[in-house]
Amino acid sequence: MALNRRDILSGLETILGTVTGITTVVRSYGGGANVVRGGEEGIDISQYAEAQLPLIDLIEPEELNDEEMTSRRSIQFLDTVLRVYFVDWNDNVQGTYETLVKNIRDKVGAEFRVNGTATACWIVDISKVLGEVPLWNIEFNLRVKYYLDQQVT
Amino acid sequence: MSLYKRGTKEAILLNIETAINAVSGIGFVDWQRVYDQSITRDRYPFMFINDVRTDKIKMLKDITKNTFMVGLVGGVWGEEIDGVMENLGTKLNTFVESIKDAVIADRSRGGEAYTTDLTTIETDAGNRYPQAIFVIMVNIIFFSAE
Numbered sequence: 001m002a003l004n005r006r007d008i009l010s011g012l013e014t015i016l017g018t019v020t021g022i023t024t025v026v027r028s029y030g031g032g033a034n035v036v037r038g039g040e041e042g043i044d045i046s047q048y049a050e051a052q053l054p055l056i057d058l059i060e061p062e063e064l065n066d067e068e069m070t071s072r073r074s075i076q077f078l079d080t081v082l083r084v085y086f087v088d089w090n091d092n093v094q095g096t097y098e099t100l101v102k103n104i105r106d107k108v109g110a111e112f113r114v115n116g117t118a119t120a121c122w123i124v125d126i127s128k129v130l131g132e133v134p135l136w137n138i139e140f141n142l143r144v145k146y147y148l149d150q151q152v153t
Numbered sequence: 154m155s156l157y158k159r160g161t162k163e164a165i166l167l168n169i170e171t172a173i174n175a176v177s178g179i180g181f182v183d184w185q186r187v188y189d190q191s192i193t194r195d196r197y198p199f200m201f202i203n204d205v206r207t208d209k210i211k212m213l214k215d216i217t218k219n220t221f222m223v224g225l226v227g228g229v230w231g232e233e234i235d236g237v238m239e240n241l242g243t244k245l246n247t248f249v250e251s252i253k254d255a256v257i258a259d260r261s262r263g264g265e266a267y268t269t270d271l272t273t274i275e276t277d278a279g280n281r282y283p284q285a286i287f288v289i290m291v292n293i294i295f296f297s298a299e
Binding site for chain 2: 045046047048049050053087089133134135
């Protein structure tokens with residue numbers, strides 16, 4: 001089966017939408033009205049309401065070529081960031097953090113091949129809690145590996 | 154830190170007024186005044202509650218963080234008791250302490266604010282004897298829908 005970036009990201013979006021406790025999944029690109037202008041990439045979270053959180057911002061990944069293979073095939077990596085926003089009115093959000101991290105880790109682990117669209121997918125690292133009361137976020141660095149068939153399919 | 158949802162400036166100011174009105178011996182409380190002219194001697198000690206400044210940061214579509222600065226201006230009048238002037242500094246300090254305690258007794262402002270902090274307390278240099286004036290700046294963080 002030919003693997004490709006479009007199906008992987010679409011599959012990832014669907015899978016992340018089934019994570020327990022996650023309300024919204026949004027894909028963000030390099031531009032557009034929904035993205036912070038002049039700032040870092042990702043959505044402008046102030047355009048979303050509290051009821052839409054916890055929210056995963058699936059930031060358009062960087063694509064890396066790892067190894068050229070025979071027959072125009074190559075190993076590709078997609079390196080993306082999942083930025084997870086959540087609201088917690090406590091100033092100690094360790095419990096919420098741990099629950100979200102566990103749920104996302106479990107889901108990515110269970111869907112290791114992104115529903116058959118990729119060869120492998122794993123979380124490289126997870127940030128500490130960022131933000132302030134009541135809006136917090138966590139960043140997951142996610143790597144997807146797949147074989148790209150460069151022939152026209 | 155207690156849990157907190159949304160608040161309004163008006164409710165917070167009313168909460169401060171209620172707290173100050175409960176201070177023992179308070180003579181007069183008013184809003185948005187800086188000068189004590191026209192306040193008669195019998196209405197000392199007085200307090201003015203001034204809405205100074207609000208800074209807003211939109212965090213979510215329906216959550217805005219407000220940093221609300223309130224200036225409390227107060228004054229006491231030293232009295233002559235049995236032919237001896239009372240110590241104005243002591244009287245001022247005692248009154249400031251009472252106001253300070255009243256304001257920070259409930260930092261959540263009845264559930265309207267996230268927190269309340271006293272940032273500065275300043276007094277006059279004594280050149281208005283037998284009156285003494287002070288200013289307490291109060292920094293309140295609350296969240297609102299807009």
